[in-house]
Amino acid sequence: MRFQRVDPDRDLDRLRRFLSDSDPDDYLLEEVAEWIHDGRLWVGVEASDWLAFGRLDDLGDREGWVSGFRVAAPRRGHGLGGQLLDHLLADAWSIGLTSLRAAIEVGNAASSRLFARFGFRPAMEVTLRCGRPQRAEATPLRKAAAATRLVGPVEWLPRLTGRADVLPGTEGGRFGRWRPALVERWAKEGKLYVAPGLAVAVQMDWWKSPRTLWVNPLQGEPATLVSAVAGLAHALEHEQWQAFLPSTEDARAQYDRLGLFRHPFWGDRVQIFERDERLEGSLGTPK
Numbered sequence: 001m002r003f004q005r006v007d008p009d010r011d012l013d014r015l016r017r018f019l020s021d022s023d024p025d026d027y028l029l030e031e032v033a034e035w036i037h038d039g040r041l042w043v044g045v046e047a048s049d050w051l052a053f054g055r056l057d058d059l060g061d062r063e064g065w066v067s068g069f070r071v072a073a074p075r076r077g078h079g080l081g082g083q084l085l086d087h088l089l090a091d092a093w094s095i096g097l098t099s100l101r102a103a104i105e106v107g108n109a110a111s112s113r114l115f116a117r118f119g120f121r122p123a124m125e126v127t128l129r130c131g132r133p134q135r136a137e138a139t140p141l142r143k144a145a146a147a148t149r150l151v152g153p154v155e156w157l158p159r160l161t162g163r164a165d166v167l168p169g170t171e172g173g174r175f176g177r178w179r180p181a182l183v184e185r186w187a188k189e190g191k192l193y194v195a196p197g198l199a200v201a202v203q204m205d206w207w208k209s210p211r212t213l214w215v216n217p218l219q220g221e222p223a224t225l226v227s228a229v230a231g232l233a234h235a236l237e238h239e240q241w242q243a244f245l246p247s248t249e250d251a252r253a254q255y256d257r258l259g260l261f262r263h264p265f266w267g268d269r270v271q272i273f274e275r276d277e278r279l280e281g282s283l284g285t286p287k
Contacts (some may be wrong), residue, residue: 001044001045001046001051001052001070001083001095002044002045002046002089003042003043003044003045003084004042004043004045005040005041005042006036006038006041006042006043007218008036008194010038011036011043012029012032012033014050015032015041015043015053016029016032016038017069018043018050018053018070018072019053021073022070022071022072022073023073023270026070027098027264027265028068028070028205030208031068032230033090035055035068036053038057040055040056040057040058040091041053041054041055041068042055042056042084042087042088042091042141044080044084044087045202045248045274047077049072049073050072051071051075051080051082052065052070052071052072052075052083052084053068053069053070053083053084054067054068054069054070054084054085054087054088054230055067055068056088056091056092056097058095058097059166059176060176061176061177062096062097062098062099062259062279063097063098063099063100063101063176064092064099064100064101065100065101065102066085066088066100066101066102067102067103069081069084069085069102069111071084076109076110078246081110081111081114082114082117082118085114085115085118086118087144089166089275092278097277098276098277099273099274099275099276099277100120100274100275101123101175101269101272101273101275102115102120102272102273102274103271103272103273104271104273105266105267105269105270105271105272106125106267106269106271107269110122112271112273115141115273115275116273119274119275120273120274120275121273121274121275122237122271122272122273123161123272123273123274124157124161124163124173124271124272125247125269125270125271126157126165126174126244126245126247126270126272127139127244127245127246127247127251127252127255127262127265127269127270128242128243128244128245128261128262128263128268128270129242129255129260129261129262130212130231130240130241130242130260130261130263131226131229131230131241131242131258131259131260131261132230132233132240132242132259133230133231133233133234133238133239133240133241134227134230134231134234135234136227136228136229136230136231136232136234136235137227137231138227138228138231139195139196139228140195140228140231140232141177141193141194141195141200141228141229141231141232142193142194142195142237143190143192143193144187144192144193144194144199145187146187146188146193147164147182147187148183148187148194149152149183149184150180150183150199150218150219152164152178152180152183152218154199154219155217155218155219156176156217156218156245157175157217157244157245157246160246161175162177162178163176163177163178164176164177164178164179164216165181165216165243165244166212166216167186167191167201167202167203167216174274174279175272182201183201186201189269191203193232195228197219197220197221198219198220198224198228199216199218199219199220199223200215200216200218200219200220200225200228200232201215201216201218202214202215202216202232202236204236204238205238206242206286210239210240211237211238211239211240212238212239212240212241212242213232213233213236213238213240213241213242214241214242214243215229215241215242215243216243216244217229217243217245222251222254222255222258223258226258226259226260229241229243242263244270245260247268247269247270252268252269
């Protein structure tokens with residue numbers, strides 16, 4: 001199998017067909033029109049057939065994200081996933097990336113084994129939950145001033161892991177290491193919303209249909225923050241909101257009580273895997 005870059009001027013329709021043939025309900029069908037312009041999308045080709053697809057996303061600071069990993073259904077279990085992942089790691093090395101992450105649903109044993117074989121290790125578990133908008137019942141979240149600062153890491157995932165669930169459109173990926181400059185950037189971009197004891201960063205129109213607000217919860221007690229975010233989604237005229245949240249049995253039960261529902265495509269437990277070249281040696285073929 002040889003590898004070639006996806007051509008944004010020529011290959012979008014073919015990429016959509018490949019994804020649809022693999023899974024007619026593939027959530028990537030709604031994302032590839034944006035993804036295809038980032039320049040690091042690869043397909044594995046045999047003769048003229050597309051057999052595998054993956055994306056390498058450069059997050060900056062020598063960190064990257066492996067996503068969209070797909071192998072054509074009839075060819076799964078034949079080693080193509082390993083070939084593709086090996087190629088993506090070599091590509092990462094060629095542009096100077098030293099730390100890579102990937103999100104894999106708990107229960108996807110095949111993908112977990114594959115990534116572990118290539119030096120990826122579980123870093124944290126999260127759950128992707130969605131909520132409905134409703135009128136704010138308490139002090140509403142309001143857009144922060146450009147000079148707003150937060151001392152971090154703060155609450156939720158940043159406090160628990162030292163990582164920030166980096167918003168789509170700002171850093172190009174998720175779960176970068178916490179940096180105060182992130183908050184400064186979100187404030188300047190108008191994506192930081194605050195209220196007394198509460199703070200979130202948001203990305204509007206993450207999904208177009210239903211119109212979805214992506215939320216990065218930064219500060220606040222869960223019940224109060226969930227209510228405030230629902231009010232913000234209502235004020236911004238979104239149909240729903242979603243966020244990666246800490247995942248423990250108790251936390252997921254609390255989200256259920258608060259009316260948060262599971263994402264229609266992702267499982268309720270998602271493992272973030274990470275590979276760090278400083279620990280594993282050179283990126284590429286596993287040792």
